[in-house]
Amino acid sequence: MYKNARVDMALLDEVVGPENWQRSHEVINGNLFCKVSVRSENGEWVSKQDVGTESNTEKEKGQASDAFKRACVNWGIGRELYTCPFVWVNLKAEEWKAGYNGKQQPKTRFYVSAIEYDDQRRVSYLCVVDDKGVQRYTFGSSKALDVELKKAIEAVKKAKTREEIVQVYNAHKSLHSNPALIDACTERTKELKVA
Numbered sequence: 230m231y232k233n234a235r236v237d238m239a240l241l242d243e244v245v246g247p248e249n250w251q252r253s254h255e256v257i258n259g260n261l262f263c264k265v266s267v268r269s270e271n272g273e274w275v276s277k278q279d280v281g282t283e284s285n286t287e288k289e290k291g292q293a294s295d296a297f298k299r300a301c302v303n304w305g306i307g308r309e310l311y312t313c314p315f316v317w318v319n320l321k322a323e324e325w326k327a328g329y330n331g332k333q334q335p336k337t338r339f340y341v342s343a344i345e346y347d348d349q350r351r352v353s354y355l356c357v358v359d360d361k362g363v364q365r366y367t368f369g370s371s372k373a374l375d376v377e378l379k380k381a382i383e384a385v386k387k388a389k390t391r392e393e394i395v396q397v398y399n400a401h402k403s404l405h406s407n408p409a410l411i412d413a414c415t416e417r418t419k420e421l422k423v424a
Contacts, residue, residue: 230310230341234294237301241267252300254293261289263296265304277303312351314368318359343403345371364406378404382413391418 241250249268254261257280264278279299284291302308318339326336338360345354354374357366381404384397394414404410 230313230316232298232307232310234297237298237306240306241265241301252297254296261292261296263293263300265297265300267304279303309346309350309352313355314352316355316357316366316368318357318365339365343371343373345369345373374403374407377401378407378409381410385410385413385417388417389421391421394418394421 241247245267251266251274253264253266255264256262260280262278262280264276266274266276269275277300279296279302281292281294281296281299283289284295298307320335320337324335324337325333328334339357340360341355342358342362342364343354343356344352347353352368354369354371355367356364356371359365378401381397381401385394388394388397394417398405398410398414401410
């Protein structure tokens with residue numbers, strides 16, 4: 230799991246306000262550290278810092294960004310990402326391309342479409358989709374999807390026509406591959422034919 234420094238900046242702006250946080254960088258023993266300070270309720274600045282590592286591309290910029298993100302983890306921002314499972318997606322032959330160095334690299338991009346946490350802020354559900362919106366990886370079970378499934382099945386059971394069943398099914402795209410919803414739609418369709 231990955232987030233960039235702009236995610237942390239946006240979250241700090243949203244939670245404490247842009248005027249109530251600041252960052253600074255300093256070199257200590259040859260290593261670049263970032264200090265993230267947040268203004269407390271009594272107006273005092275409280276700081277936390279961490280060191281960054283160089284990136285493979287832009288060495289200094291990557292180190293500064295990494296130090297900032299690590300300092301933000303000390304504030305609790307993104308700490309839950311360390312509880313994510315290892316995400317592995319098998320690529321099809323057409324999802325690879327030749328990279329600038331001649332080596333194969335993925336041309337398909339992946340995004341987290343849904344993420345949920347338990348009471349200890351550990352990842353309890355994760356859904357990853359590709360750049361076409363196709364679900365490619367899931368972990369755990371979603372409380373939100375469970376609630377949506379229950380409502381969708383209740384609506385299917387109340388449907389009076391096949392068209393209403395189709396409308397309910399189409400209104401819940403995140404459940405299209407769910408066997409319980411498909412079974413409910415099939416069963417209600419049979420009931421309506423018999424009636």
